[in-house]
Amino acid sequence: MTRQELIKTIRTKKSFLCVGLDSDINKIPQHMRGDKDAIFNFNKAIIDATLPYAVAYKPNLAFYEAGGIKGLEQLKMTMDYLHSLNDKVFTIADAKRGDIGNTSQQYAKAFLDPNGDFNFDSLTVAPYMGEDSVTPFTVYDGKWVILLALTSNKGAFDFQFMEDKNEGKHLFEKVLESSRKWGNDENMMYVVGATKADMLTTVRAIVPNSFLLVPGVGAQGGSLTEVCRYGITSECGLLVNSSRGIIYASGEKDFAERAAQEAQKLQCQMAEELKNHNVI
Amino acid sequence: MTRQELIKTIRTKKSFLCVGLDSDINKIPQHMRGDKDAIFNFNKAIIDATLPYAVAYKPNLAFYEAGGIKGLEQLKMTMDYLHSLNDKVFTIADAKRGDIGNTSQQYAKAFLDPNGDFNFDSLTVAPYMGEDSVTPFTVYDGKWVILLALTSNKGAFDFQFMEDKNEGKHLFEKVLESSRKWGNDENMMYVVGATKADMLTTVRAIVPNSFLLVPGVGAQGGSLTEVCRYGITSECGLLVNSSRGIIYASGEKDFAERAAQEAQKLQCQMAEELKNHNVI
Numbered sequence: 363m364t365r366q367e368l369i370k371t372i373r374t375k376k377s378f379l380c381v382g383l384d385s386d387i388n389k390i391p392q393h394m395r396g397d398k399d400a401i402f403n404f405n406k407a408i409i410d411a412t413l414p415y416a417v418a419y420k421p422n423l424a425f426y427e428a429g430g431i432k433g434l435e436q437l438k439m440t441m442d443y444l445h446s447l448n449d450k451v452f453t454i455a456d457a458k459r460g461d462i463g464n465t466s467q468q469y470a471k472a473f474l475d476p477n478g479d480f481n482f483d484s485l486t487v488a489p490y491m492g493e494d495s496v497t498p499f500t501v502y503d504g505k506w507v508i509l510l511a512l513t514s515n516k517g518a519f520d521f522q523f524m525e526d527k528n529e530g531k532h533l534f535e536k537v538l539e540s541s542r543k544w545g546n547d548e549n550m551m552y553v554v555g556a557t558k559a560d561m562l563t564t565v566r567a568i569v570p571n572s573f574l575l576v577p578g579v580g581a582q583g584g585s586l587t588e589v590c591r592y593g594i595t596s597e598c599g600l601l602v603n604s605s606r607g608i609i610y611a612s613g614e615k616d617f618a619e620r621a622a623q624e625a626q627k628l629q630c631q632m633a634e635e636l637k638n639h640n641v642i
Numbered sequence: 643m644t645r646q647e648l649i650k651t652i653r654t655k656k657s658f659l660c661v662g663l664d665s666d667i668n669k670i671p672q673h674m675r676g677d678k679d680a681i682f683n684f685n686k687a688i689i690d691a692t693l694p695y696a697v698a699y700k701p702n703l704a705f706y707e708a709g710g711i712k713g714l715e716q717l718k719m720t721m722d723y724l725h726s727l728n729d730k731v732f733t734i735a736d737a738k739r740g741d742i743g744n745t746s747q748q749y750a751k752a753f754l755d756p757n758g759d760f761n762f763d764s765l766t767v768a769p770y771m772g773e774d775s776v777t778p779f780t781v782y783d784g785k786w787v788i789l790l791a792l793t794s795n796k797g798a799f800d801f802q803f804m805e806d807k808n809e810g811k812h813l814f815e816k817v818l819e820s821s822r823k824w825g826n827d828e829n830m831m832y833v834v835g836a837t838k839a840d841m842l843t844t845v846r847a848i849v850p851n852s853f854l855l856v857p858g859v860g861a862q863g864g865s866l867t868e869v870c871r872y873g874i875t876s877e878c879g880l881l882v883n884s885s886r887g888i889i890y891a892s893g894e895k896d897f898a899e900r901a902a903q904e905a906q907k908l909q910c911q912m913a914e915e916l917k918n919h920n921v922i
Contacts, residue, residue, distance in 0.1 A: 384745070424748035425743055429761030431718060434711050458741050460768060462795040465664070465704045473705035480709030488740060488768045490790055490795020510770055515742040517772020520820055525807035533804060540800055593659065641645075 363453050363483045364504050365548050369565035369575070371417045371450065372598045373642050376633035379625060380418035380454065380575065380604025381408065381514045383440065384425050389610055390634045391617050392512035402438035403427065404617075406443055408609050411622040412450055418577075418601050422453035428605070441480050454481040454508065454575065470498050474505045484508050486553060486575070493544055505549050511538050511565065514555025514578030529585070533537020534561075538568040548570050556602070562592030573599050579628075580607030585627070590635040598641050604628060643732050643763045645828050651697045651730065653922050656913035657743045659905060660698035661688065662736065662885025663720065664705050669890055671897050681709065681716035684897075686723055688860070688889050689707045689901040693729055695909035698881050700855075702733035707823075714759075721760050732881070734788065735762040736854065743774035746835065750778050754785045764788050766833060766855070770819045773824055787830050791818050791845065794835025794858030818848040827851050832851050834873070836864020836882070841874030853879050859908075862886030866908070870915040878921050884908060 364370075372378050387395060397403055403516050409419065423546055426437040445533045459469040466487075473485045487496055499507035512522055514532045523533045531539075541550060547569075554565050554592035556578035567575070576595055578584035579602050586602060593600055604624070612620035620637060636642045643651075644913055652658050663685050665673060670684045677683055688698065706717040724733055739749040746767075751756060754764045764786035767776055779787035792802055792814045802814045811819075821830060827849075832880045834845050836858035845854070858864035859882050866882060873880055884904070892900035 386748070422741070422745055422748075422915065424739070424745045427752035428748040428758075430752070431711060431714050438711060456741075456769070456770075459702055461702070461736075461738050462793070462797075463704055467705035468666070468702075472704065472710070472713075478708075488738070488770045490768045490770045490801060491793050491795060492800030492802070494795050494797040496797075496866040513742070513771050515771060515774050517742075517774040520772030521770060521813065521816060522762070522772070522812060524804065524816060527805035527807050527810060530807060533801065536801065536804060586911075598810075614815060629743065 377629040379416045380601045381416045381605040383421040385604040402439040405440045407618040411618040415625040418452040453483045455485045460495040461490040466498040474502045478503040500545045511552040514557045560586035577603045577618040580604040594639045656834040657909040659696045660881045660883040663701040682719040685720045687898040688773045691898040692905040697838045698732040702736040733763045735765045740768040740775040746778040754782045780829045791832040794837045839868035857883045860884040874919045
């Protein structure tokens with residue numbers, strides 16, 4: 363999906379909601395767990411229920427890999443289902459990959475190749491190994507690398523805020539700056555955690571127009587209003603993710619209905635923000 | 643495999659060679675490519691040929707994921723085969739994972755769980771997301787996290803050598819220092835590229851006894867002698883990896899024989915180093 367298509371989808375749906383499919387066999391409703399395609403059935407129900415309110419879906423690879431090959435078959439079924447929808451959505455492989463050049467090429471093939479098993483629109487990538495670990499993900503037309511800049515977890519403070527001796531810049535700022543030479547606003551986004559919303563001003567000073575994937579609203583405690591205050595652009599420029607707050611809103615038979623309610627609640631807030639900031 | 647078992651294996655085999663199974667369908671010998679289990683057949687032949695000379699095998703996940711679910715089935719067959727050997731070897735999932743705590747738990751389950759599809763001894767992890775992204779990998783007895791410190795690629799210079807404003811320390815030094823609170827010499831190793839052998843003195847000042855996984859000898863240009871000069875300990879403390887230099891030593895029908903020759907050549911050099919440094 364291109365940048366213009368993404369922006370159009372956001373304006374049409376009045377939403378920049380990404381639903382995180384962190385689907386765990388031990389957390390989905392008890393009555394579904396016995397089925398051999400339990401995770402796919404759960405995902406399908408969540409997708410069907412939240413599709414009017416969401417522009418993106420983000421399966422986190424760890425939850426599928428934890429089920430071994432069978433878990434990845436559930437992911438493939440989920441991706442096949444997403445691709446079959448008339449209502450096109452942006453898909454994110456939350457995989458946090460990154461390796462030396464010839465190896466990153468293989469990861470790019472695994473997740474972004476239109477002829478591969480998954481054919482995601484985008485992939486999250488960790489920047490520790492630098493340029494040649496990132497650029498192989500930018501070669502597919504209309505596909506995206508989503509680079510970790512400032513993550514939503516406590517461990518983000520261990521290294522991402524390290525200050526550079528010469529310029530006093532934080533590591534995450536150096537990642538943002540360096541990456542401008544590796545990609546552009548049409549093929550590179552950044553992860554910036556909602557729990558660090560006050561840092562969005564710093565982020566926007568470096569990447570004023572880039573899309574940001576913002577996790578941490580909901581279960582992790584981030585605020586949508588704060589994220590928009592510092593991060594929204596005239597073309598939105600945000601994908602705000604909620605995983606557990608939506609998919610596990612209920613652990614009972616009404617899980618899909620409750621997921622829809624939570625997604626709608628966020629979409630309504632997002633529509634307000636889009637209006638307030640003159641995006642729509 | 644515990645640290646003591648690993649050291650014993652090294653002393654018995656007079657080798658600290660790790661064979662990297664970066665098995666690519668487009669690079670294995672032409673005559674094998676048609677078979678549905680081509681990658682497994684290739685790996686099995688390489689393993690059988692190199693087993694007298696190697697103490698560890700390191701499939702890089704990217705090469706299996708690039709083949710989609712079928713690719714991962716080849717990995718499972720490879721791991722099942724390695725587990726079936728009487729000659730026990732150390733297995734490394736070169737996966738470079740790392741995510742927020744509850745997600746890293748799922749990756750740990752995917753790769754290290756004895757009841758999972760793969761049951762590796764260890765997993766490589768990227769440190770960008772800090773403590774809670776790393777510690778979930780240390781919970782399985784006799785299993786290891788191998789943390790990226792200083793990688794062998796050109797992009798390593800982008801961030802890993804960033805100097806801290808307060809202490810003047812490099813990012814990779816801070817990663818090494820911080821990680822000492824997250825694990826110990828029984829469950830944590832580090833990736834240090836052979837192409838940066840002169841930095842091993844700095845590394846050893848922080849982690850004097852830890853095992854280091856050293857890629858970059860061979861195709862990437864690192865020197866075994868240099869690595870040993872600065873990195874070897876009284877218990878060896880090194881696993882030196884070669885991937886392409888061994889598995890693609892020939893692209894013809896003699897590929898396994900040539901792989902064995904290359905592995906033996908390295909093992910002979912390693913036996914010399916182990917003697918010279920009084921490890922055996």
